[in-house]
Amino acid sequence: MALAFPFSAIVGQDEMKLALLIAAVDPSVGGVLVFGDRGTGKSTAVRALAALLPVMKVVNGCRYNCDPNAPASQCAQDCTARQGDHAVKGHKAPVPVVDLPLGATEDRVVGALDLERALTQGEKAFEPGLLARAHRGFLYIDEVNLLEDHLVDLLLDVAASGENVVEREGVSIRHPARFVLIGSGNPEEGELRPQLLDRFGLSVEVKTPTDLKTRIEVVRRRDAFERDPEAFLEHWKRQDAKVRRKLEKAKDHLADVRVDDHALTRAAELCMALGTDGLRGELTLIRAARALASLEGAEAVEDAHLQRVAAPALRHRLRRNPLDDSGSTTRVERAVEELFAA
């Protein structure tokens, strides 16, 4: 398997990196959409994140990534119950980052009858799909805007319910599938269905760096990586470990971060000023700000945290106004300025 480019060696693109870290700290933020120019390191960043994530505990022998500390198992294998009265045994496993490649078929996404066992033993067994593999981890879709519609429908349903229900070829199974959806794409090649857009907690716009120094650095590091991946990884190992520790600490610390009324009011005011639909905007804004506060080791969510996550949390939730030429980012920034200046 190809080695991944180290996360900390990615030059610039701070908003994207921050959004990915926030989603890793608090999965309930609800996914990240990375939209932008070609050749800006979108997929590189996601794959780099995968190499960085701390490990998680998984019930031994469970094909659905069940958590041994969860009160009860819901998975189709019923893994917790099967181990009787003994304490559930678990092992450490990397947090999955599962690729959903374009051209994946429905049976591989949701899972289907295990063909091999059916053919050789005449047994009706279920073979879990990508959704099962992504449970408690990340599901990454490159070129998400080109994904076929029927797969999008399917993802929307599962993402909303946190559960994958399979009813096909005589198999009837349900298993939990809670994952952080990460999508990337280039808006020039087609846009995203509004329903799917809404599913993403944060949305980031990436642009090609235009200043020479940054570009040189990008090319230089890329070249060094390609020449000798092992040495390059070695060189960046410490930096990556630092990010990993920060991430672990932020995860543990998350529950202790206070969100007081002042922050809630601010978030509500901001969403009202922008006229976002529904309450998802507020929720995401607060959660993202809390994750950010936790990453920075703060005790409570402050205005500064809200300001920094406002654009990624809200820019894709504004009502489209085809006659307003100013981009949604500017609109969010304007509202933030007005609100926090007061």
Place this chain on the structure above:
Amino acid sequence: MNDDRAPQLSPWADACVAAALVAVDPHGVGGALVRALPGPVRDRWLDLLRSLLPPALPLRRLPAHVTDDRLLGGLDLAATLQAGRPVAERGLLAEADGGIVLMAMAERATPSSIAHLGAALDRGEVILERDGLAMRLLARIGVVAFDEGVADDERAAPALADRLGFHLDLHRITVRDAIDLELDPETVAMARERLREVTLADDVIEALCGASLALGIASVRAAILALRVARAAAALDGREAVEAADAALAARLVLAPRATQLPFVESDEPPADDDTPDDPPDDQEGEEQEAQPEEVQRLEDMVLAAAAAAIPEGLLAMLRLESLRRSGRSAGTAGAFQASKLRGRPLGTRRGLPRAGARLNLVETLRAAAPWQPLRRQERPRPVQRVEVRQDDFRVTRFKQRTESTAIFAVDASGSSALHRLAEAKGAVELLLADCYVRRDRVSVLAFRGALAELVLPPTRSLARAKRTLGGIPGGGGTPIATAIDTARDLADQVRRAGQTPVVVLLTDGRANVARDGTGGRAQAHADAMRSARSIGETGIMCLVIDTSAKPEPKARELADAMGAHYLALPRADAAMLSAAVRSTGVLEGRR
């Protein structure tokens, strides 16, 4: 060897060097996008590439409409049935590992094939999640894409072009120019061995990055590709370190074809090749050159000069035209020709025979047969190790057909449509766009003024692109309605051939004053317009004429009748009314 490379600027020599460099490092340099029609020149180039590529490396041809299972791999039917267990079959991409995938008619490739090629080029592997199989296979490929587009905006997808090192144009090369050059497979083989050892100084990176920025190339990938090309060039020349000449070659072959602006070359330092076609007299200097050491600066200038010299003549004029079309920086023209056949949404499978039109769903069929295998084996007098599939196991896929529609807006941008009216029309188009976008229809915009009708927005689903384009339409000039209708008809025909339903919406005041041949004169212009209108009427393409003049204009009505179109007079049209009116006719929703 050296003679072929350095000073010659002949496109054919460049193309040959490019072929050699592709053969040296197919995956590294990404490959080549070759704009050429099939013909002896192209064949000769391909023969050269084939002869240079080490014989052990695969060169696989990719048909334009390759299916995903052949591209990526999938279930091998025969082997699966033989073995009684799923047997995977490698796809084209995995089969071409280490070598080259050859793609004809790249401009017509489907977005999904492009995406798969792009992923393989980026990562050197194929991830397979199909037909109950999950695998990762190495696919370190280079891609040679033949772009056979004729029209200016008929081009290979930018997502692919961005990843291919060389962009060659063989259109202008005649057979006589395409002489054999002294490039031999041994040199290439030696270069391949040397490649890993080639070192590269930091100033080369800086020079290539600086040059790519000065040429207005947005994607960082270009600089990375140029770097790899420079390295391959050094290897090809038998050297262990990248030198200035290699960097200059990379700039010429990789950066120059991607330039979107001419760099400002200082005139006191004559560029490497002394007859640079047209240096702009501008002496404005780039702002980013403060802290660079002299040495780097000189290399960068050299690299830049090499690139500038290779920028084709007339590029500047073309670029100006482009910027008229769109104000954005990195717009692609892809969307238009990615007219993939939507196969419709699979509705699941049902029992049935794979007769005409019905496609056998192999995996489902096997799944249906699977549970019965033990029983069926017992029925047999002699047990056989094969899967028994019977007629009632057959499953065929059902598709829900959804024909896409493409709305073609022909917008009158002439002087007779007052300026604010043009603004309203743009507004209406944007509202309709937003609406089309929700329904996933495509839209396209033609603007006509002066003697021309120009396709300012090829059919697209991207609201972002559409908006940017509309913002840049200039107004003023005569009203060439005949030309506008003809152009709209051609486009509608194209859309129809792609299996979609076109709808033409003509926004005009109906007062034609430019005839088809571009000359003035109201009478002739109107007669021409009527003739064009009748001809589009005969094709049965659904049309809508929106009369934007202050008072309803009888001529617009006449036009509409001749076109067999719905007619709408919207004198004080504001954008919202206009879009509501168009929608209320149900034309756009008409054939769903």
